[in-house]
Amino acid sequence: MSIPQSVERTLRAAVLVACAGAALSAHAADAANVALARLDCGSQPEPVSVASFSDTMEHPDLKLPLTYSCYLVRHGDRYLLWDAGNALDGSARAPKVSLVDQLARIGVKPGDVDYVGVSHHHADHTGQLASFPGATLVIGQGDWDVMRASDPPAGMDAKDFAARRAPFKPWISGGKVETLTRDRHDVFGDGRVLMINLPGHTPGHHGLLVKLDKKGSVLLTGDVTHFHENYASNGVPTWNTNRADSLASLDRFKKLEANLDATVIIQHDPRDVEKLPVFPEFAE
Template sequence: MRTTRLLLATALLGLCGAAHAADVALARLDCGGPREAVSVAAFSDTFEHENRKIALTYSCYLVRNGDRYLLWDTGNALDGSDAAPKVSLVDQLARIGVKPADIDFVGISHYHDDHTGQLAQFPDATLLIGANDWNAVTASETPAGFDPKQYAERRARFAPWIGRGKLERVSGDRRDVFGDGSVLMLDLPGHTPGHRGLLVKLAKKGNVLLTGDVTHFHENYRSNGVPTWNTNRADSLASLDRFRKIAENLKATVIIQHDPRDIGKLPAFPAFAD
């Protein structure tokens, strides 16, 4: 009898796990980007791309886990610039009936402006950000190498979480966002001190790896290119090596967030991959 109960319990747990895994879905949101090809010479500190131009894109992602949501990166600001998105994140989410207050977590790959531009539109969400990135954002004085005006604007985007909002300074190798192993923030420093990537485990599509800015386009990914403005070259190379091995071991679909050639790896919003 005891053996029968154990077998039944194991079967039920397996069914629940399968149902839960099937309830995880991933969508791409358009978060801006230059309308024309731009020089990417500065994306390599070894002069690899001196004559290359690419029309980079800015991508954000929505992960649905049951009735909970993670918004991954928030793209460029609605500032009227050439790189500004045509439709805000709030308006895109409204197409599927999701309001800003429905977002449980906003995960930030790193603090750069093209990944945090619309962050302040989600003040009720728990902000997940690398601890070392948070330290850089909230430093009492403008860090070396930062333009004071730009730094003040960046800090303002994080204002809802400075001293009062729901905040988690993510540290360690990985952060299990929903507590079920389906979505992991991965430690990939180098581009910034607290840079993170995202692993999403989908029942049908399989494992999906979102790069953040561990790399920016296919050519740099193939050659381990390091942008001139990365905060630590050795960490950048180590993170690229780790990312590549994770992708190989998990047979993951790699989505380079800035490369327009990867947009088609997910269905067009409002559709989700599951």
């Protein structure tokens, strides 16, 4: 007995809907859980002058404590380390516990870290980078060009330049590097963890956007800004490499905050530390 065409069309449509539903369910089941944690990468608990953080002399008498924060993004069973903090050099601002030892608390070894993303090449963001030589380094092209150059940039002597480059040796020597030239970089390929191009502080400076299921979007500043007062007034540090780019990056960052209703975490401001759970807990 033949099936009427109208019934056949209905059956076909039902099968297509069922298949599409199954595909969506499978995709949802396969979607990686994303979580974010803060790691301690040093501190300057005694207030210090931040006068040089404004090239318009906005804060001549302001003193603030500063913190140095690194972050771990867990994407399913893969990991991104965002910034690598101060070196364990015994200085006042050096962390008391290494990144390697902090990660060991949750059973993560250096070889388990897939990516190390650096906001920029300054020493307080790269001090322990060489502890993760097997990871892929993800860095803005402008900053990588500085680190690969044979001569130090203007204003830096050869000794300081050699010290700045030292944490990058595993990658200068041939380790895996992804250099970023586009507007944003999708670290894991699903739109959940994005490095955002925010030049000005350095030529290849980036921030990080992490989209969490429960907490929502989180924006990590890198050094697009350093403390609440400067963020409020679009303050530009005297040592930034490009003032116009710095202001454009601040404008973009604030619009991302507004459009995504994002939680902004200023990495150097201790007032933002409590925006994430105390490690080893993660925000999800």
